Amino acid sequence: MDKASGVEVTVLMPAYNEEKSIGRTVRRVRELYPDFEILVVDDGSTDKTVQEAMDAGANVWPHPYNIGNGAAIKSGLRVAKGEWIVMMDADGQHNPEDIKLLLEHKERYDLVVGARSKKSKTSLHRDLANTFYNKIASYVTKFRIEDLTSGFRLVRRRVVADFIYLLPNTFSYPTTLTMAYLRMGRSLKYVPIVSKKRVGKSKIRLIEDGIRFLLIIFKIATLFSPMRLFLPLSCALFSTGLGYYLYTYVTQSRFTNMSALLFSTSVIIFMIGLVSEQITQMRYDRVK
Template sequence: MAPPVARTLIVVPAYNESAAVGDVIRAVHASVPDADCLVVDDASADDTAAVAAAAGARVMRLPVNLGVGGVMRAGYRWASEQGYDVVVQVDGDGQHPAEDIPALIAGLDEADIVIGARFAGTEGVGVSWPRRVAMWILARTLSRVARTRLTDTTSGFKAAGPRAVRLFARTYPAEYLGDTIEALVLAARAGLVVRQRPVAMRERQGGTPSQSTVRATAHLMRACLALCIALTKPRVGADPRPARAMAKAGVA
């Protein structure tokens, strides 16, 4: 008997992304037509939710702004409740190339989490030295924690397989930088396998960037601090049961 086809959910965190989110959803549907798309609107002040719904996505509207960590926690919990096996995070600003989603999903045959890495093979190119140092510290430390070479530890473009979906539905960190740094630490220390695949990120397709070069550098410095804090937290075990078994058991 053939194994069941994995149910895939694309989760799109979106905050005031009405200018780009429609194109993102259409690109997702073109690249992975069998996947469902859930846009989690993080209390946007524009018509992000309406644009997303018109483009064919399911929409979850949050009453207050929670940040990406809170958005993804909601997305993972919903995915778990609905019995999805795979969750792929794709930002709503158009920077993540939807055509690379199938490659990330294919990587789940050998891993629990696959990161779309911007800097694989080109670390530090065109990057200021403070940011380069912070990136090096994050990559070096998390590579040791995950026991694999990682270069883009703050990438939000990633695919999670069944064990990761179950873990994140219960424990996904919602604090500052929890969606990237702490989530990887949590997964690696729970025994999940983390890998990366190179992708070519694009410029945001609409809206206003949230960080200048100086703020982006400060962000990476704070990420180093967040990493130190994450490493002091207790380990959390992964639930080995498949997604559908968990959904039938009523586990959120």
């Protein structure tokens, strides 16, 4: 428990134009966990989100204008009073009853994430996209990622403070947080949950935010584990150059410029990977 505030757990909800669901969600959390701080960070809503949240009993931290879902999370992490912070959506997707499932593992794991099961009310195209992201992230982190983009998660305030500067202002903050924790040697636990269909229209844009999620994965990979990307690319170019050289040697009895280009490019990429790995190691040494 945070001795200064007397609050053990903060339930953090980023919200943007969620007047239809925020009040009901806050009231249910309040009923189940009366001792928890409920913190709603309003990201510049133009409807009655702020008033609905306040009437339901939440502490509200407003942004003057819409900055982004990730920016709301960062603001909440900075001002939350609890030692443990539960992040959940304000749109009705996450069941407040499931908060206790995350808290059961708080003493053993640094990050506990609610992984949406097959019974969850999710669309097919998002399920396919999430499966794709999970596969790539699992390769980069060498850990089986079950739900990379889930926004229902539990963190310890003093641990997550080291990662706030990495988080983007957009919906891709869960991706960044998950991969950063894993690459820095922090422990992660997935807990199966069943999410409901959100109230209102989703603010995630499939193509634009999907590309952003993918770029975030590669960004974090190069930031924390660059050789997982550079080495396969270098080997692929070297193998292509070797294969092309063997082909031209057999058919034309010569070494071509294309083979030389592929060989030299593979070496350059490999060396860039080595330098990046050294820079990454220095970052490890500076983090608590």
